[in-house]
Amino acid sequence: MSDLPAIEALDLRKSFGENRAVQGVSFQVNRGEIFSLLGPNGAGKTTTISMLSCLLRPDDGDARVMGRSIRSDPSGVKSVLGVVPQEIALYEDLSARENLTFWGKMYDLRGSKLKARVDEVLEVIGLRDRANERVGKYSGGMKRRVNIGVALLHKPQVVYMDEPTVGIDPQSRRNILDNVVRLKNEGMTVLYTTHYMEEAQELSDHIGIMDHGKLIACGTNEELVKLVGQQTRIDLTLNAHVESVAAAWREIEGVSHVAAENGVATALVNDSNLALPHLFEAASRLSARITSVNIREPNLEAVFLHLTGRALRD
Template sequence: MSANNIAISVTDLHKSFGELKAVQGVSFQVQRGEIFSLLGPNGAGKTTTISILSTLLRPDQGDAQVMGHSIRRDPMQVKSVLGVVPQEIALYEDLTARENLDFWGKMYGLRGAALRQRVQEVLEIIGLADRANGRVGKFSGGMKRRVNIGVALLHKPQVIYMDEPTVGIDPQSRRNILDSVVALKNQGMTVLYTTHYMEEAQELSDHIAIMDRGKLIAGGTNAELVQLVGEQTRIDLTLTVEASRVLPIWRAVEGVAHVSAEDGRVTVLVADSNLVLPRLFESATRLAARITSVDIREPNLEAVFLHLTGRALRD
């Protein structure tokens, strides 16, 4: 990565709250125009990291550059290039959507005709132009989330931080938000995205950093992370015969790394499910056994997290 291509560069960040070490030596780089996800369970230190990068919290140690500005030395410059979407609905519920955007636009330094025009643009981007004069307090969770994101877009920031923006909303609103994140990237914005939803990180991210207990435990593209831990495809099957009858046969099938049975379900770990699955069907047929269900699970970040920490991501 060339220095000119770096939007965010984080070096050895540390932050403690009393005895709690919330962030311990976190370092990573985010390229311009990419979506970079911080993935980790609740309490991993994602929000603290975002708060430090937003200049809300002062790091105990370390520094970060946002579009070349140090969070320690030039916090106002950092703020001017940033848009922040907090995890909470950080809006005034007794104001309308337009009044909220108008107020926040002023806080970002917009005035007059430029402000009015940008507010209207953002209302259209978030799909709430027809509800502009409705009070935010009366909106659904998904609509509030959209206004929450809209606020961060008002001043056309170069970098946008989104802290768990899909928490607690319906699937349709979630889909809209994920699509809008991709749209922001397509407009050239750099997105730093935190989530504890593995699927979101996988779908959106160019690069992912996995955080746990204040530390970065792995980083790279989705493929790199999966390969990093050598995870295999998991195939869960149910049969019309006792699992014990097929176990010794399937263990001998070429390409099968591991076979186990639990509660009548057989789990097979393989390197390539396309090659192995036909062989499993063939051997089952020879035993006069019928396979009644197949569930193929490609290696994913959940498995990576489990592999690295011994805990599930949602624990």
């Protein structure tokens, strides 16, 4: 039984009218690991998590969470699950303590056990001193921490975190990432969605890359980077003619996968020392002024570019 994966998604599909939000997604998350779903906004990450949380019923396919089917045993799935939604899903006119107490009751905690867990969680999220203030008066980062705390009240075996660091200050972000690692160390399985490549790289044992409702790659960070070989990514920010420069780069030898987006031309090159003069020369020839240059060794963003032909932007 303990060898079974914590999460097993089997050909999950979901459409909203004409929009095929998730198209046959399958993956597996081992117990006690952090699995990140990485992809741009609209890739289908939240829809996938909603199906795994039994919020949305899949059109087709199934998933098992700790061996329980989301189709036939949603109640069993919910009992082992803690969900941290993308939004601050809290009651802002209640204090952090009142919120945690209410949510604890929703997770069937009562009496002294509930009180003890609320105190423990307040300690973990570092808000014990301000527990009686209304959540509406908290900063964005503090709200995020309470948002996470709610999902941990009943000590779930699996935690879903849907973009928990969106729109917060670096200090709170650091706190949240540290907590995610702590949860893993405590034996919890974490399914983490993000469109921040750095977070996925730092946290994950395995990463699934999603785009347009499909899981286009899955593996460890190292396995994924290998997909693009040893290519280096070069970003040139230009004042004009980005599309024309990108078109010119495609003709240069040693350059693969060129993209142009938001005034930035991006290229994957085999050897940056050889390619850079040619890239500069093409920009100069087209009268495009270079305002910044960024050279990055192979990473997940390069993988995304390699797989989709588009940059994974924040």
